Amino acid sequence: MKVQTWLANELTFTSTKKYENPFEDVTLDVCFACGRKTLRIPAFWDGGDTWRVRFALPSAGVWNYKTECDDPENNGLAGSGTVECEAYSGPLEIYKHGFIKVIPNVRYFVYDDGTPFFYLGDTHWNFAVEEFDEAGEFAGDLKTNSHFKYIVDKRAEQGFNVYQSEPIGAKYHIGNGVDEEDIKGFQDLDRRFAYIAEKGLVHANAQLVFPHELVQFERYEDTAYLEKLARYWAARYSAYPVLWTLGQEVDNDFYFTRGDQKRFTKENNPFKIIARGLHKNDAYKHPLTAHMEYCSIHSGPGGDGTCPSTSSFREVEGHNWFGYQWSTGLGSPMSFEFAKDGMLNGQGKVCILYESRYDHLWTKHFGARAEGWFAYLNGLYGYGYGAIDIWLYKSRYDIDKESNDGAEVITPEDKQIPWSKSVEFETAYQVNYMREFFQKLKWWRLIPRFDSPAYFKADGENFYSIATDERNTEVIYFYNQNYATGMLNNLDACEYTYQWFNPRTNEYLQKHKFTPDVHRSYHLEQKPDKNDWVILIQKIK
Numbered sequence: 001m002k003v004q005t006w007l008a009n010e011l012t013f014t015s016t017k018k019y020e021n022p023f024e025d026v027t028l029d030v031c032f033a034c035g036r037k038t039l040r041i042p043a044f045w046d047g048g049d050t051w052r053v054r055f056a057l058p059s060a061g062v063w064n065y066k067t068e069c070d071d072p073e074n075n076g077l078a079g080s081g082t083v084e085c086e087a088y089s090g091p092l093e094i095y096k097h098g099f100i101k102v103i104p105n106v107r108y109f110v111y112d113d114g115t116p117f118f119y120l121g122d123t124h125w126n127f128a129v130e131e132f133d134e135a136g137e138f139a140g141d142l143k144t145n146s147h148f149k150y151i152v153d154k155r156a157e158q159g160f161n162v163y164q165s166e167p168i169g170a171k172y173h174i175g176n177g178v179d180e181e182d183i184k185g186f187q188d189l190d191r192r193f194a195y196i197a198e199k200g201l202v203h204a205n206a207q208l209v210f211p212h213e214l215v216q217f218e219r220y221e222d223t224a225y226l227e228k229l230a231r232y233w234a235a236r237y238s239a240y241p242v243l244w245t246l247g248q249e250v251d252n253d254f255y256f257t258r259g260d261q262k263r264f265t266k267e268n269n270p271f272k273i274i275a276r277g278l279h280k281n282d283a284y285k286h287p288l289t290a291h292m293e294y295c296s297i298h299s300g301p302g303g304d305g306t307c308p309s310t311s312s313f314r315e316v317e318g319h320n321w322f323g324y325q326w327s328t329g330l331g332s333p334m335s336f337e338f339a340k341d342g343m344l345n346g347q348g349k350v351c352i353l354y355e356s357r358y359d360h361l362w363t364k365h366f367g368a369r370a371e372g373w374f375a376y377l378n379g380l381y382g383y384g385y386g387a388i389d390i391w392l393y394k395s396r397y398d399i400d401k402e403s404n405d406g407a408e409v410i411t412p413e414d415k416q417i418p419w420s421k422s423v424e425f426e427t428a429y430q431v432n433y434m435r436e437f438f439q440k441l442k443w444w445r446l447i448p449r450f451d452s453p454a455y456f457k458a459d460g461e462n463f464y465s466i467a468t469d470e471r472n473t474e475v476i477y478f479y480n481q482n483y484a485t486g487m488l489n490n491l492d493a494c495e496y497t498y499q500w501f502n503p504r505t506n507e508y509l510q511k512h513k514f515t516p517d518v519h520r521s522y523h524l525e526q527k528p529d530k531n532d533w534v535i536l537i538q539k540i541k
Contacts (some may be wrong), residue, residue, distance in 0.1 A: 003083070004088045006095040008056050008197060008239040010019035013067065015049040016076035023178040023226060027070045028077050031056070034063040034085075039283045043236035045541040047183040051369075054239040056284070057085040058098060058112065065126050075082060092200035093161070094241045100202055101318045102287050105348035108381035108444050109321075116444040119352060119382025120372075121162035121204060122155045122437050124392040125248065127192060129169035129391055138389065139419035147419070149195060152389065154423050156199045159432035163201045164354070164384050166248050168210050174229060175217035177395060178270065185385060186236060197240040200446070204243040204354075206291065207233050207274055211247045211254045214270060215263060223273055230277025244278055244288040245323055245354070246271045251290035252312035265333040266312040279318025288318045291354060295338045296328040307338050309345035318348045322346060324355035328374055330367055331406025333461040336450040343448065353380035360388040360414050361398060370502060372431045372534060373477040376438060377465035379448040389419040407481065437534065447470040458486040474537040477503075483526040485535075491516040500523070501534040
């Protein structure tokens with residue numbers, strides 16, 4: 001068998017014994033070795049007498065493999081062999097550099113080879129119901145035979161590199177075991193995972209079920225069962241480029257204090273068990289988080305939102321990044337408290353703006369564009385964008401209500417746009433203008449300066465975000481709806497350039513030079529107009 005590095009492949013084994021409950025009655029691992037490198041990968045039951053191991057090899061060479069089964073009498077699940085692995089020869093970055101990982105006290109994701117990874121995600125909470133083999137009723141005039149594939153292709157083309165999903169609507173029912181019918185549902189998910197990987201997207205996926213469904217499980221409090229489910233998920237999907245996110249808003253307790261429905265608490269949170277099971281059985285140790293509850297606009301870490309200092313998963317083994325849910329009102333000054341909490345109390349872990357206001361649900365293009373700049377300039381080195389009828393297909397959630405982001409009103413009429421139109425929102429291109437802007441810089445060296453007057457003092461209220469690479473590069477995003485800017489402070493006594501960047505059109509205005517005054521300060525010229533603008537300040541070396 002010949003393979004290429006980092007690409008998912010499979011070995012298939014046929015059981016020579018019948019089991020009453022194949023999912024729980026037998027365990028099979030496959031151990032791969034090449035020199036000193038080893039991988040122990042769990043196999044999964046795939047219906048009937050079939051077991052598979054799905055694997056991706058991280059380096060070229062001849063890999064030997066051998067099975068380990070807890071039923072020594074099952075000759076069909078015993079075997080050994082070799083796999084010849086060559087270096088990946090294709091164009092996709094994720095396979096050229098290797099899977100995403102974290103490095104302790106480095107607050108951004110990197111590829112396996114250490115190259116910084118610029119996270120730009122697109123949100124599909126119920127990707128399992130997006131039509132895979134047909135266009136679907138909302139496709140309009142689009143010429144496509146797959147709703148699901150069309151959007152994946154389009155997002156890859158637009159420059160997104162992360163696909164964010166929940167298994168809402170998955171076609172299996174695993175509250176009390178996994179049977180043949182459930183296998184069909186997992187096989188449906190398989191082809192979705194495989195297609196996302198084929199297009200080079202990292203798949204930030206939640207595990208198994210929506211949290212509210214989990215607490216309805218007959219075996220909801222069966223630790224061994226939850227661990228086995230986590231093992232099964234790792235077996236089926238860890239060979240793809242993935243990030244684990246556990247479940248929708250499960251950190252810190254899935255809103256235990258809201259309503260009277262059956263819920264879990266911080267202490268008995270079952271997703272902690274799933275986290276440990278994933279980490280134990282994931283040979284690649286993909287980054288793992290628990291999607292955090294909503295951080296309200298003005299409240300700080302002591303308020304009603306979840307942030308790193310209030311996370312239930314801070315000390316859970318394997319947890320190594322924080323998936324924020326945070327939004328900022330466009331008509332009010334920036335509250336930096338939640339972002340600061342990541343810097344001060346985030347244990348040196350990666351922080352990502354995983355969920356914010358969705359385009360044409362709770363904001364419009366201005367807000368959806370601005371959230372990306374807020375993220376990267378406030379130490380959340382990643383942004384999960386979302387658009388109406390894509391973040392949750394056929395959703396009726398808040399559709400009939402008017403929303404307000406502080407700058408614009410989003411009417412029920414605004415929210416009726418189908419995915420075939422929203423997939424081409426100008427914002428999808430504008431957040432990629434942001435990506436292109438940052439990737440021209442050493443963006444991973446930019447440190448957020450929040451509201452520190454040592455770096456910048458606004459003329460009036462703080463409608464801005466700023467990050468600097470010491471004194472060499474400074475980036476400020478202004479979202480105030482007037483011309484005001486402010487004073488740069490504590491500059492070096494040398495010459496600088498400044499240049500305005502239009503985040504709406506991807507255009508740079510003319511570059512100018514300046515020298516700080518005797519106080520090592522410089523007052524910026526006013527914004528080119530009342531829209532949002534970015535200014536890039538760089539030291540002349």
